[in-house]
Amino acid sequence: ASTVEGRLDLDGNPIKAIKICIIGAGGFIGSHLCEKLMAETPHTVFAVDVYNDKIKHLLEPPRADGRIQFHRLNIKNDSRLEGIVKLCDLTINLAAICTPADYNTRPLDTIYSNFIDALPVVKFCSENGKRLIHFSTCEIYGKTVGSFLPKDHPLRQDPDFYVLKEDASPCIFGPIEKQRWSYACAKQLIERLIYAEGAENGLEFTIVRPFNWIGPRMDFIPGIDGPSEGVPRVLACFSNNLLRREPLKLVDGGESQRTFIYIKDAIEAVLLMIENPSRANGQIFNVGNPNNEVSVRQLAEMMTQVYSKVSGEPPLEVPTIDVSSKVFYGEGYDDSDRRIPDMTIINKQLGWNPNTSLWDLLDSTLTYQHRTYAEAIKKTLANPTTS
Ligand code: NAD
Numbered sequence: 001a002s003t004v005e006g007r008l009d010l011d012g013n014p015i016k017a018i019k020i021c022i023i024g025a026g027g028f029i030g031s032h033l034c035e036k037l038m039a040e041t042p043h044t045v046f047a048v049d050v051y052n053d054k055i056k057h058l059l060e061p062p063r064a065d066g067r068i069q070f071h072r073l074n075i076k077n078d079s080r081l082e083g084i085v086k087l088c089d090l091t092i093n094l095a096a097i098c099t100p101a102d103y104n105t106r107p108l109d110t111i112y113s114n115f116i117d118a119l120p121v122v123k124f125c126s127e128n129g130k131r132l133i134h135f136s137t138c139e140i141y142g143k144t145v146g147s148f149l150p151k152d153h154p155l156r157q158d159p160d161f162y163v164l165k166e167d168a169s170p171c172i173f174g175p176i177e178k179q180r181w182s183y184a185c186a187k188q189l190i191e192r193l194i195y196a197e198g199a200e201n202g203l204e205f206t207i208v209r210p211f212n213w214i215g216p217r218m219d220f221i222p223g224i225d226g227p228s229e230g231v232p233r234v235l236a237c238f239s240n241n242l243l244r245r246e247p248l249k250l251v252d253g254g255e256s257q258r259t260f261i262y263i264k265d266a267i268e269a270v271l272l273m274i275e276n277p278s279r280a281n282g283q284i285f286n287v288g289n290p291n292n293e294v295s296v297r298q299l300a301e302m303m304t305q306v307y308s309k310v311s312g313e314p315p316l317e318v319p320t321i322d323v324s325s326k327v328f329y330g331e332g333y334d335d336s337d338r339r340i341p342d343m344t345i346i347n348k349q350l351g352w353n354p355n356t357s358l359w360d361l362l363d364s365t366l367t368y369q370h371r372t373y374a375e376a377i378k379k380t381l382a383n384p385t386t387s
């Protein structure tokens with residue numbers, strides 16, 4: 001591998017160009033990671049996915065200088081995967097079903113995708129002595145300990161009862177009939193398996209737990225670049241409502257709390273993991289922005305304001321309506337009450353901190369949504385039969 005002058009890792013050593021297999025490279029996070037690797041590093045990417053719409057701009061000449069190649073394959077049933085893993089120095093697995101609307105309505109697909117389909121990837125890395133960065137989720141923590149205390153209990157204010165810490169917090173899921181937790185449970189078991197491969201067979205692994213990464217290209221806008229009846233994650237749901245000038249739907253009152261992080265901040269953390277293996281191997285990292293906490297209701301209010309600013313349209317007269325989770329998601333939905341990441345471990349190992357405020361990340365993301373979709377939405381609203 002060649003050494004590219006000028007780029008040093010956190011310990012001052014020159015960074016060598018490597019080959020990276022990215023599974024799920026055509027998704028939201030994958031597309032931003034590929035973009036970053038092409039723009040700022042010398043590494044070569046073997047991009048694996050069943051779709052490539054979100055990375056087309058990187059694959060087409062003249063931008064692609066041979067450092068990224070797309071392999072359209074389904075990792076469920078394609079024997080070519082092992083060859084690609086063997087060819088690369090590092091595999092990053094992003095492939096998953098990861099939209100809450102699927103967890104209780106397609107529980108089998110959810111469990112297969114997040115556990116069974118990830119097994120061969122772990123095995124190929126372990127058997128061939130290859131490094132693995134596996135994407136898990138903050139949802140692995142489930143509900144906070146504090147959520148089980150009475151509403152006005154003083155310990156609810158104590159960070160020990162709500163801040164989520166990689167090496168100390170328990171994983172608390174609801175009963176089996178709440179199929180929402182099938183995703184978190186499948187992710188938990190694959191984490192445990194990877195950890196065990198590390199302990200027993202020496203697999204060099206890093207596990208990433210993303211806390212609500214958001215930004216351009218996340219999911220789809222129903223009826224425009226995804227199914228009309230599809231339910232994406234909250235950023236795309238609310239964007240869709242704003243683009244169509246309809247009220248934003250608050251599930252069960254919008255009381256759940258989330259911390260949102262700008263995708264570009266989060267990708268910086270992933271790049272540090274890629275280029276500092278000695279600091280990242282064997283670690284589980286929360287990646288989120290603890291300073292950007294809001295309730296879903298507050299998020300809806302902020303997005304309404306920001307969208308009005310970037311689109312020049314007046315704010316909606318009735319900005320939100322309440323909807324029950326049973327009506328919105330169906331039977332078996334449940335929710336994480338609060339998600340604040342502890343940042344001690346990633347700070348210590350990689351010296352990383354997020355820096356984009358919620359207001360700024362919504363400003364740039366909704367500017368993108370408006371620019372990308374407003375015309376198409378106008379057309380479908382004017383001519384509904386053609387959509
Ligand atoms: P995404 O749905 O945009 O990307 C996933 C990609 O994987 C898609 O392009 C999909 O086509 C691909 N894929 C799925 N199954 C595949 C298969 N069998 N073969 C080949 N490709 C397949 O989701 P994302 O937001 O980019 O998330 C990536 C990872 O991060 C997932 O593992 C997810 O669980 C995790 N995660 C993300 C967030 C977040 O905030 N975005 C939060 C928690 C966890």
Ligand code: UDP
Binds near residue numbers: 100249
């Ligand atoms: N939500 C909502 N309205 C919507 C979509 C989502 O109130 O139109 C809520 C959902 O119930 C959850 C939060 O927004 O409390 C975040 O949902 P998302 O789908 O982004 O994923 P999660 O953070 O739960 O993994």
